[in-house]
Amino acid sequence: MKIILLEKVEKLGSLGDQVEVKNGYARNYLLPTGKALRATEENIKYFEEKASDLKKKNDKDVKEANKFLDKITGKTFVVIRQAGENGQLFGSVTTRDIANLLKDNGIDQIKKNQVSLLEPIKALGIVDVKVNLHAEVSTTIKINIARTEEEAELQERGKVVSLDESQLDEDAVMDVFDEGVEAELSEEVTDEAHDESSEVNDNEGTDDGDAAVEEKKDEEKE
DSSP, rough: OEEEEEOOOOTTEEEOOOOOEEEEHHIIIIITSSEEEEEOHHHHHHHHHHHHHHHHHHHHOOOOHHHHHHHTTTTEEEEOOOOOOTTTEEEEEEEHHHHHHHHHHHHHTTOOGGGSSSEEEEEEEEEEEEEETTTTTTEEEEEEEEEHHHHHHHTTOOOOHHHHHHHHHHHHHHHHHHHHHHHHHHHHHHHHHHHHHHHHHHHHHHHHHHHHHHHHHHHHHH
């Protein structure tokens, strides 16, 4: 199908270009989204009459998009997801998720079809994602997918911590704790044994003294 582009379309052309595309691409995307018109005689005439106005509108939209550019360019947005020990997500992060994430952060101008992903994100980490603010204006944001806010901070600093490593850290802490408890118990047992020994010695000394006194009394009686 031959069409007239009403705005720049990547890999196709710019405003006013007449190009041939597959029927499905035109019917399912370009025509319903207002990015193009069928290149009929009537539409060609209409475009020629409106070309100046369309160009002015396009220039205005580009200017507005560039103003918005600084608000998100290079920014990092955190997505918290559950994942397995190998870092694979239980599910995925899609263009819809990213658009909703931006909306939650006060950026509601971006729709899911303006977010470019070759495929849904299925693993932990930081991913560069292209966002199309306009047909002629795009930028890149970072999506930080982590299991917790703490892990997201570590990833932001360039360190990736797996669940295995986290568990090892916990085990190490528990080992130190257990060793401390064992040492304290050992000291308590030693102290108790020492106290018992002292009591026995004291008792033995008392018994010996009592026996000596009794023996002396018997001698005096004789």
